[in-house]
Amino acid sequence: MSRDGAERLIRDLTGLELHVTGTDGWDRAMVTRGGVRLKEVEPKTLESRLVKRLYFAGEVLDLDGPCGGYNLTWAMSSGVLAGKSAAERVTDGR
Ligand SMILES: Cc1cc2nc3c(=O)[nH]c(=O)nc-3n(C[C@H](O)[C@H](O)[C@H](O)COP(=O)(O)OP(=O)(O)OC[C@H]3O[C@@H](n4cnc5c(N)ncnc54)[C@H](O)[C@@H]3O)c2cc1C
DSSP, X not given: OOHHHHXXXXXXXXXXXXXXXXXXXXXXOOOOOOSBOGGGBOTTTOBBXXXXXXXXXXXXXXXXXXXXXXXXHHHHHHHHHHHHHHHHHXXXXX
């Protein structure tokens, strides 16, 4: 490739502007954010700071990530944490 060609290619690739003109709507939506604010839950247990003995996990919390496994990982790992925290509270008798 000539130097001019390479420079044009770099210019085209780095100068490409994409304009979002719309979405595919709810039927094709993949990730939603929940209504429970993160500051309203204890990060180490996912217990509500407002309602004791209430635990949250997954999309019901106001958290999302890019597609590619982050949301599934969050759903599963937060489910494990919330479930374990609730079970520990029961076995502690609290
Ligand atoms: C088409 C699609 C593709 C996706 N692809 C990816 C991906 O590639 N990577 C990624 O990381 N994430 C992906 N996601 C997002 C990911 O699937 C979600 O973030 C994740 O499943 C959320 O888990 P959750 O347990 O919070 O909620 P959900 O999986 O929605 O589980 C909630 C459950 O609660 C049940 N429920 C609702 N109301 C009640 C009720 N009143 N009583 C009892 N049960 C109830 C529902 O039936 C459901 O089973 C995708 C989502 C969609 C829709």
